Amino acid sequence: MPELPEVETVRKILNTIVPGATIIDVIVHKKNIIVGNAKVFRKTLIGQTFNEVKRVGKYLIFTFNSDLVMLSHLRMEGKYIEVLQGEDDSRYARVIFVLDDGRRLCYDDSRQFGTLELSTTDKYRHTKALQNVGPEPFDINPLDYFNKIKGRQTPIKQTLLDQKLMSGLGNIYVDEVLYLSKIHPETPTNMLGLMGIKTLIAQSVKVLEKAIIAGGTTVRTYSPAQGVHGNFQQQLNAYGKAYQRCPLCNFRFKKIFVGGRGTTYCPSCQRNPARALTIAITGQKASGKTVISNYLRSQGEVVIDTDNLAKTLYKDIETTRELEDILGVKLHDNESFKIHLLREYLAENAHDIKKVNDFIHPLVKKEMEHMIKTSKVDKIYFEVPLLFSHKVYELFDFMIGVEVSVETQATNLKKRGDTLLINADAAYMKNRHRLDLIIVNDGTVDQLIEKFKAFKV
DNA sequence: GTTCTTACCTGACAGC
DNA sequence: TGCTGTCAGGTAAGAA
Numbered sequence: 292m293p294e295l296p297e298v299e300t301v302r303k304i305l306n307t308i309v310p311g312a313t314i315i316d317v318i319v320h321k322k323n324i325i326v327g328n329a330k331v332f333r334k335t336l337i338g339q340t341f342n343e344v345k346r347v348g349k350y351l352i353f354t355f356n357s358d359l360v361m362l363s364h365l366r367m368e369g370k371y372i373e374v375l376q377g378e379d380d381s382r383y384a385r386v387i388f389v390l391d392d393g394r395r396l397c398y399d400d401s402r403q404f405g406t407l408e409l410s411t412t413d414k415y416r417h418t419k420a421l422q423n424v425g426p427e428p429f430d431i432n433p434l435d436y437f438n439k440i441k442g443r444q445t446p447i448k449q450t451l452l453d454q455k456l457m458s459g460l461g462n463i464y465v466d467e468v469l470y471l472s473k474i475h476p477e478t479p480t481n482m483l484g485l486m487g488i489k490t491l492i493a494q495s496v497k498v499l500e501k502a503i504i505a506g507g508t509t510v511r512t513y514s515p516a517q518g519v520h521g522n523f524q525q526q527l528n529a530y531g532k533a534y535q536r537c538p539l540c541n542f543r544f545k546k547i548f549v550g551g552r553g554t555t556y557c558p559s560c561q562r563n564p565a566r567a568l569t570i571a572i573t574g575q576k577a578s579g580k581t582v583i584s585n586y587l588r589s590q591g592e593v594v595i596d597t598d599n600l601a602k603t604l605y606k607d608i609e610t611t612r613e614l615e616d617i618l619g620v621k622l623h624d625n626e627s628f629k630i631h632l633l634r635e636y637l638a639e640n641a642h643d644i645k646k647v648n649d650f651i652h653p654l655v656k657k658e659m660e661h662m663i664k665t666s667k668v669d670k671i672y673f674e675v676p677l678l679f680s681h682k683v684y685e686l687f688d689f690m691i692g693v694e695v696s697v698e699t700q701a702t703n704l705k706k707r708g709d710t711l712l713i714n715a716d717a718a719y720m721k722n723r724h725r726l727d728l729i730i731v732n733d734g735t736v737d738q739l740i741e742k743f744k745a746f747k748v
Numbered sequence: 749g750t751t752c753t754t755a756c757c758t759g760a761c762a763g764c
Numbered sequence: 765t766g767c768t769g770t771c772a773g774g775t776a777a778g779a780a
Contacts, residue, residue, distance in 0.1 A: 293774090323756085349774080366774050368758085383758095402757045404774070423775085445751065454775080462773060551753085552773065 293365040294461030295349060295427065296502035300521060301371060302346045308373050309341035309353075309396060316389035324385045324400065326408035326420075335359065335409055336388070348424035348458030352415065360415045362408045363398070369405030372397045424458045428495035431457055437488045440480050447483060448476035449550040451491065459499060462552050463508055463530045468494045469556065470529035475563035476554050477547070482564055501526060529555045534725045542748075543727050547685055558688030559748060567671040568748060569663055569686055573678035574693030575716050577703035579732040579739050583693065584674045586740050594672040595662060601655050605630060610654065617646055652681040659686055670748075679722040689748055692719070692726040696733060 293301070317333040319325060325332045339359055345352040353361035363369070372381040376393035384397035386407060398407065410418050425431075436457060440450050450456065451465045460468065469476050471494045474487060483491075502508060507521030524531075528538075533546035533555045542559040562568070574580050584594045604610050611628035615621065622632045637644055663671060663686060678684050695703065723729060730742045 364774080366756095367772080400757095401759065402772095404756065404758095406775095419776095443750075449751090452774085553771080 295459035297507035298349050299503050300507040302344050305344040313340040313391040315391050318387040321385040358412045360410045364406045366404035368402045369400040372399050423455050425456050427459045433489045437485050443480040446477040446549050447480050450480045466530045467498050475561040476549050567666045569688050570672045571675045571687040571690045573675050577700050578693040578695040583743050593668050597675045679718040690726045692729045
C-alpha cells in the first residue's frame with residue numbers, strides 16, 4: 292500500500308531509470324487509469340523526454356524537457372516496472388511507455404485504482420488532484436493544523452488519514468503513529484489538545500523518516516517495484532500485530548475497524564477517553580464465569596450478562612415474529628412468545644440452531660455496542676459465553692477466558708442440570724489465542740477469585 | 749462545512 | 765477440489 296515512504300522510494304528508483312529517456316510510444320491497455328482523454332494523453336507524451344521525477348504527498352510528479360507534467364497516483368497497488376528489451380511486460384501492465392533505447396516502463400496496477408493525469412508546470416499545483424493534498428508532517432504548522440481540526444468529532448485516525456488536512460500518512464503508518472503517541476485511534480479529534488496534536492505530528496515525522504530510510508514497507512501484495520522490497524515492516528510496532536503481545540505492557544493488540552479501515556491498537560497503552568474500558572469474561576461451559584461475575588458485582592463493578600440480554604430480546608414481539616418467519620414454525624401462543632416451543636423445535640431440528648444464532652447474535656451484539664457507547668462508567672464487564680460468535684470479541688479491549696478440566700466441567704454441568712443447546716466450546720478453543728488471560732479453574736471458588744485478581748488494568 | 753456511505757477493482761485466503 | 769464470501773485500503777463523489 293503506497294504511502295508517503297513507498298512513493299518516495301518509487302521516486303528515487305524512477306530517477307535512476309527515466310531521466311534522459313524519450314517516449315516513442317504509449318500503449319494504454321486500460322483507459323480508466325487515465326484522467327482525461329486517453330488518445331490525447333498518448334499523443335501528447337510521444338516525443339517527450341523524461342526529466343526529474345518529483346513528489347507531492349503521495350503523488351509522483353513526472354517532469355519533461357518541456358512544460359509538460361504527468362501526475363501519477365499509485366493508490367493501492369500501482370507500481371512502475373522497468374522492462375528491458377526482449378523481456379515480457381509486467382503481468383498487470385496497464386499503461387506502457389515505450390522508450391527510445393528499447394526499454395519499456397510499465398505502469399503496473401492489478402486493481403486499476405491508480406491514476407495518470409497530464410498538466411503543465413505552471414498549472415499542476417492548481418489541479419483538482421493536488422488541491423486536495425495538504426502539507427506533509429515535515430512542513431506542517433502544528434497550530435494551523437490544530438485550529439483546522441479542533442472542532443471535529445470524528446476519530447483521530449480518520450482525521451490523520453484526511454490528505455486534505457495533512458498528507459502522507461496511510462493506514463499502516465497512522466497505526467504506528469497512534470501507537471507511539473499512546474493515543475487511541477477512536478479518540479474524538481476534539482478531545483485532543485494542542486499538545487496531543489504536536490505529539491502526533493512529531494511521531495509522524497519520526498515514523499515517516501525512518502520508513503523512508505528503510506525504503507518503505509513491503510506488506511501483502513505491495514512492493515514499490517519489481518524485485519524491490521522495503522524493510523520497514525521489520526520495524527512495525529502495531530500494524531499487522533493483532534492479538535500479538537504488546538512489548539510495552541504484555542496485553543494483546545486488538546483489531547477493530549475505524550472508518551471502515553482495519554485498525555490495530557494496544558488497549559492498555561492507548562486508552563480511549565471517550566468511552567468505558569470493555570472487558571469480556573468468557574470460557575468453556577460451566578467453567579466458573581458466573582462466579583467471577585458475581586465477585587465483580589460484589590466489588591461494585593458493572594457486569595452485564597449477555598445471556599440475559601438475549602432473553603430480553605425474546606420479549607420483543609417483532610423480534611420473535613421475525614424469528615418465527617425465519618424458522619417457518621409456530622413460536623407464539625395467544626400473541627405471546629413461548630420459549631419452550633423454540634426449545635422443542637430445536638431439540639428436533641438441531642441444524643436450525645445456526646439460523647437462530649445468525650439472527651439473535653447480531654442483535655445482542657448491537658445491544659452491547661449501544662450499552663458501551665452510552666455507558667457512564669469508566670469500566671464495564673460483560674459475561675459473554677459466545678464471545679467468538681459473529682465477531683463479538685471486536686467490542687472488547689480485554690478478554691479473559693476461564694477453563695476447566697473435562698471431569699470438573701461434567702460435574703458442574705450435572706449439578707446445574709444443564710440443557711444448553713448451543714455448544715460454544717469449539718469456537719472457544721479455536722480462538723483462545725486471542726485472550727489476554729486464561730484462568731484454569733481447578734480448585735476452590737476462593738482460589739478462582741485469587742487467580743482472577745491477577746488481572747489488573 | 750462535516751460526516752457517512754458507496755463505488756472503484758481484483759488477488760489472496762478462509763470456510764464450507 | 766472448487767465455489768463463495770470476505771478482506772485488503774486510497775480517494776472521489778454523492779447523500780444526509
